[in-house]
Amino acid sequence: MLRLALVPLTLLLSNATMAQSLPSVIGARAVMTTWSDPLEALGTLRAEESVTLSATVTDIIAEINFRDGEQVEEGQLLIRLKDAEEQAQLRASQALREERLNASNRASQLQDRNLAARADVEDSRSRLRQADADIQAIEAQLANYQIKAPFSGRVGFRNISIGALVTPGMELVTLDKLDIMQLDFGVPEVFLGRLSPGLMLNTTTAAYPDEVFSGEIATIGTRVDPVTRSVSVRAELENSDGRLRPGMLMKVIVQQRVRDTIVIPEAAIEPSGDRHFVMLIEQTDDTTRLARREVAIGERRNGEVEILEGLAPDDLIVVHGLQLARDGQEARLIGIVDDETGIRALLEADR
Incomplete structure (x- = not known):
């Protein structure tokens, strides 16, 4: 009776020892996502329509019908002279x-x-x-003698008063249409073949460092500057809230060669000369086994890498524990990283 009781205990100890000897790994899923090649540039914002209103006759201001920064409509009377x-x-x-x-x-x-x-x-x-x-x-x-708004927009500062004498060409007030902003920037001519109207871009500005403004290329210049060897590009950005202003410096990232591709964490890549490998996690009901697989990679960006060949969407690969992982070896899967759970959280939970 004593000998029968010791057999299962020995098996339990043996299984526990084996589980502890297995390498511990953390996995991540290969995901299909939209990918592009970014082209960076600096650009300057300008209003879609912009004008400085002035008088064409000499006379005295009799009436002013706007306030600083007011939104006015097309045809609205702004200034009337005597x-x-x-x-x-x-x-x-x-x-x-x-x-x-x-x-x-x-x-x-x-x-x-x-x-x-x-x-x-x-x-x-x-x-x-x-x-x-x-x-x-x-x-x-x-x-x-009646200065009206030629289009709907926002007026600037009012630097004139009733009773002031104005003369032809004298600047009275600025008017800008800010619903749509135009962004002008230059691109080296070597990238000209990759640009086309309708190409999407993202922009940021120091005024709003945590926000990204989206737009698209509207027009590509017809000439290349012989000095800078760059071509002028004009994009359009929505500005319904009016936060973007003419003259702002914008950092531009043009999304070239937009495509759907498989992306994995860069930490999962094992380089070997000019070849690249990942450790695939193959799970069955009883075991978790590792399999080394060669992949072809594309662009790298922000800790991620594009996979051209070798993986399919939802394949599970090792992103932590590669040092002890071997091809064909069984492993203990601690967990799978995602947008909400990182490697550190999984390691702390496994302690």
Whole structure:
């Protein structure tokens, strides 16, 4: 009876010793993800539409209808200059037109009764057309006294006051359309063949260091600078919240050769000369066994590496414990890293 009791105890001790002798490894899944080759550059933001409004006549400001930084609509009256003299000329011309219209109508009625010559009728109509032309000319002059927004946008600082005398060309206020921002940057000509309109890019700025702004290439310049050997590129970025401003310096990362590829942690790669290997974890109901497999790698980026050949999505590979791992050997799988659980957390939980 004593001998029968010792047999299973010996087996248990033997199994425990064997489990402790197995190399401990941590695994990671090969994932299929979108990958691209980044091209970095520096660019400057500009508004989609930008203008500095100025006067075309000399006169005194009579009315200002905006505040600093206000959003204005297309056609909104921003500044009106004193136009009393021009308004008086317009009223005089309108009165003259009414007089000539009445004269033309009387001449037409007399001709209908054969009491007036046809030449008199034509003369009266000609004078009426002249009066119409005079009114249009005065109205065109009056438009110069009203400075309106040519498009919807945001005005800058107001550095003028009512009663100030303005002259032609004098800068009165800036107006920028900020809903869409244009980003201009240069790219070396060797990358010209990789660029095309519609290519996506990400940008960052020191003003918002923790945020990434996305956009796409809109236009590629038609000429290469013979001095810098670069081509100008213009991209468009959404700016509905108005945080981006003209003149900002932006760091640009163009996403070239966008593709779906298999990616694994770079720590899983075992280099051997010009060849690269990974340790595959093969699991069955009873055992966890390691298998060395050669892979072809592509780009490396931020601790990850692109796998061109040798792995399939969801393959389980060793990312920690490679020093003791051998091809064909059984192993003890501590856990699998993911977005929420790292190697350190798995090691601490295994203590």
